[in-house]
Amino acid sequence: AQSVAQPEDQVNVAEGNPLTVKCTYSVSGNPYLFWYVQYPNRGLQFLLKYITGDNLVKGSYGFEAEFNKSQTSFHLKKPSALVSDSALYFCAVTLGDSWGKLQFGAGTQVVVTP
């Protein structure tokens, strides 16, 4: 079985401050990990992914995430948050050797205040 946990329902941060959104996963195999963002009344947009290689991956809009195998984590980070980053963020996992069942976390609402 595979699962994803996003321990924070909401993250509040002031504009210009660093932003971190936490994600931990549980899979019995090699994980492929993804971050998506959802703006109101829109579909999910892909931000970045970890498949293999460098543990630090960079994605869209200045976001990055670090894969930590020992802690089974894949936290999303941005050095300096913008008000426009306010949205719902989802972490997702699939098994590299499976037929692609993509499991999402519950989502974390990010609120960036001016």
Next chain:
Amino acid sequence: DAGVIQSPRHEVTEMGQEVTLRCKPISGHNSLFWYRQTMMRGLELLIYFNNNVPIDDSGMPEDRFSAKMPNASFSTLKIQPSEPRDSAVYFCASSFKWQGATNTEAFFGQGTRLTVV
């Protein structure tokens, strides 16, 4: 490419009626997913197809729900009869998967907001 296209964007129907949601995946993608999003349950994977074949339908809530993928460019999710608790946003997503190995990321449609009254 226009991305994943879902129709209709909004659907309001009466309890007991049949509802059909439609999805056109990105051309060339061979995996297709149907998700349901609600405030209470978040994003739930209902079913996914690979090369038009249903691989895992364990997330389909009950027999009232059915999904088909008659060809690589079209899929439907049908609810019959519909109930108020089916009210949700239904998303379709597609990706490309190489045999036994790497997935690309999934691309999502804009969703269908279903309201059953």
